[in-house]
Amino acid sequence: MGKQANLYSFPSVDTLATALRSYLISCQEVGIERHGVFKVGVSGGSLPKTLAQALLAPAKDESDKVKWESWEIFFADERAVPLSHKDSNYFLLKKELLDKIPEGTPQPTVHTIDESVLDDTQELADRYEQALVNSFAARDSVKLPIFDLLLLGCGPDGHTCSLFPGHELLRETEAWVSPIEDSPKPPPRRITLTLPVVTHSVRLAFVATGGGKKEIMKDIFEEGKGLPCALVNEATGERCSWFVDNAAVEGVSYPKRPFSL
Numbered sequence: 001m002g003k004q005a006n007l008y009s010f011p012s013v014d015t016l017a018t019a020l021r022s023y024l025i026s027c028q029e030v031g032i033e034r035h036g037v038f039k040v041g042v043s044g045g046s047l048p049k050t051l052a053q054a055l056l057a058p059a060k061d062e063s064d065k066v067k068w069e070s071w072e073i074f075f076a077d078e079r080a081v082p083l084s085h086k087d088s089n090y091f092l093l094k095k096e097l098l099d100k101i102p103e104g105t106p107q108p109t110v111h112t113i114d115e116s117v118l119d120d121t122q123e124l125a126d127r128y129e130q131a132l133v134n135s136f137a138a139r140d141s142v143k144l145p146i147f148d149l150l151l152l153g154c155g156p157d158g159h160t161c162s163l164f165p166g167h168e169l170l171r172e173t174e175a176w177v178s179p180i181e182d183s184p185k186p187p188p189r190r191i192t193l194t195l196p197v198v199t200h201s202v203r204l205a206f207v208a209t210g211g212g213k214k215e216i217m218k219d220i221f222e223e224g225k226g227l228p229c230a231l232v233n234e235a236t237g238e239r240c241s242w243f244v245d246n247a248a249v250e251g252v253s254y255p256k257r258p259f260s261l
């Protein structure tokens with residue numbers, strides 16, 4: 001078996017955010033080196049807040065700078081609601097992070113869903129896939145879009161993006177972006193990157209904090225149980241890093257590593 005996912009555990013969200021910042025800068029530099037931009041997919045939940053804590057902190061020096069103008073931000077999943085709706089992942093990211101990027105700083109490019117087709121989730125997914133095609137290369141010339149980094153959350157049931165345990169979407173092999181009409185977690189209508197796109201990312205980082213996560217972390221890291229987060233771990237190995245706090249992995253026997261780049 002190849003190398004396994006890295007599990008980094010921190011005493012607090014503050015120390016986690018500091019390490020996450022270094023990791024993000026390192027991924028940013030690899031992306032810029034690779035193709036002149038940094039293509040990153042983000043999720044909702046508590047992630048935007050932790051990201052803001054990591055990214056809005058002042059740079060320690062030149063090599064620690066967030067080069068916002070090179071960031072191309074996509075959504076790993078999005079709810080089929082208007083962009084100004086409280087359930088929108090874009091709205092959340094805007095409120096927590098984008099609106100707080102200081103004025104006068106070059107801004108990132110952000111790819112939102114097309115609000116004009118909210119009543120048709122297949123069309124919503126197709127248009128978002130087209131945005132990926134336009135950004136990454138024509139669909140017929142690449143099998144899959146390869147993100148520089150995906151920033152993911154882990155639900156209490158082991159879901160990530162809008163890929164839920166046991167759902168037929170886990171078997172999708174063709175589409176890059178799929179609709180889902182029956183998300184067990186509300187709101188039910190969403191779009192999501194599919195598992196092949198997720199697992200082909202250059203790097204992946206999960207952020208999971210709080211004692212409420214420890215049971216599902218045991219399931220993911222000790223038994224797998226076919227949970228979406230475990231499937232991602234198994235498919236991506238050492239390309240995948242988990243940034244967690246100690247409370248989230250209390251009692252989890254999987255070896256934790258000291259954080260290093």
Ligand SMILES: O=C(O)[C@H](O)[C@@H](O)[C@H](O)[C@H](O)COP(=O)(O)O
Pocket residue numbers: 043044045046047152153154155156159160161162185186207208209
């Ligand atoms: O799909 C959703 O409805 C949520 O956005 C979800 O995917 C979230 O990312 C996880 O549940 C982790 O949430 P926390 O980061 O808040 O623990």
